[in-house]
Amino acid sequence: AQSVTQPDIHITVSEGASLELRCNYSYGATPYLFWYVQSPGQGLQLLLKYFSGDTLVQGIKGFEAEFKRSQSSFNLRKPSVHWSDAAEYFCAVLTQGGSEKLVFGKGTKLTVNP
């Protein structure tokens, strides 16, 4: 079955530091991958997505993610974190073939220290 693993439950970084959030997926075919951000009391906002083509994907708010098939990974990065980036981040894979649906990882909570 398709699954998404986010190994880090909670990450703390200092403002201005670089960030990398890990995501590993299990899926037999070419995956469609997503990163969402959820701020406290808010819904999910799409940061970026990968369907095909260039494996380095640029998203909103200065985020990018790199798809590495050999590692079954789709890690999210940002070169310099802002205090407003504090939120929960979810990686998701879109299952296909029959019932199409998003399968989410358990999320990584990001805390940004001043």
Place this chain on the structure above:
Amino acid sequence: SAVISQKPSRDICQRGTSLTIQCQVDSQVTMMFWYRQQPGQSLTLIATANQGSEATYESGFVIDKFPISRPNLTFSTLTVSNMSPEDSSIYLCSVLTVRGYTFGSGTRLTVV
């Protein structure tokens, strides 16, 4: 992308009662989804609601507990029936458009 209005944004309910959550979209969409996010957990798909057909429920979710209506292409409701404290969660609706999946801001439900 589509704009979703979800109501209520939060509620506190007595056990044994039911709550109906509404999801209104500003454009016509074929596929709508209902998710549950339990405290400290990720999102779990409850069901897919397509207009004109019965909702399709995921394993572990049943229609008697989570009846869904989808009367038209811009609206859906999810009812959480006979609630218990274990139903305390955030419930989110989502739609699929050509621009991808969009989520509502969620309904935070606390059952006491």
